[in-house]
Amino acid sequence: xxxxxxxxxxxxxxxxxxxxxDDQGLWIAPCKSVHTFGMRYSLDIVYLDRRQQxxxxxxxxxxxxxxxxxLAQSVIELRGGTAAALGLEAGDELRWLAxx
Numbered sequence: 205x206x207x208x209x210x211x212x213x214x215x216x217x218x219x220x221x222x223x224x225x226d227d228q229g230l231w232i233a234p235c236k237s238v239h240t241f242g243m244r245y246s247l248d249i250v251y252l253d254r255r256q257q258x259x260x261x262x263x264x265x266x267x268x269x270x271x272x273x274x275l276a277q278s279v280i281e282l283r284g285g286t287a288a289a290l291g292l293e294a295g296d297e298l299r300w301l302a303x304x
Contacts, residue, residue: 205228205229205230205231205280206228206229206230206231207230207231207232207233208230208231208232208233209233213232214232214234214235217230217232217238217281218230218243218247218281219242219243220242223244223245223283224247224281224282224283224286225283226283226286226289228282228283229280229281229282229283229286230280230281231278231279231280232278232279232280232281233277233278233279234277234278235276235277235278235279236251236272236273236274236276236277236279237270237271237272237273237276238265238270238271238272238279238281239269239270239271240265240266240267240268240269240270241267241268242267243267243268244267245267245283245284246264246265246266246267246284247264247265247281247282247283247284248261248262248263248264248265248281248282248283248284248285248286248287248288249261249262249265249271249279249280249281249282250279250280250281250282250287250292251273251275251276251278251279252276252277252278252279252280252298253275253276253277254277255297256278256297256298256299256300257295257296257297257298258292258293258294258295258296258297258298259273259275259276259294260273260276260294261287261292261293261294263284263285263287263288264284264285265284
């Protein structure tokens with residue numbers, strides 16, 4: 205998982221990048237909304253609150269769309285279909301583990 209923190213990283217997101225693999229994602233923090241203008245593939249959008257609890261999941265968001273969640277503090281962008289494959293649901297709390 206890559207984290208986008210700077211204004212430039214958050215603005216660009218995955219634009220111009222190849223489609224994500226199943227084990228890849230982009231965590232955008234802070235973030236309440238995303239768009240897929242200029243994208244060529246669908247994304248799953250996972251909205252997290254400040255406790256890293258999933259508030260909303262937008263599955264298979266197609267290109268040229270906008271989505272937001274006012275309670276979100278950050279967003280994870282995944283390849284379309286990944287959230288369901290991982291069994292992610294609203295209410296789940298994510299834990300971040302560091303590894304080498």
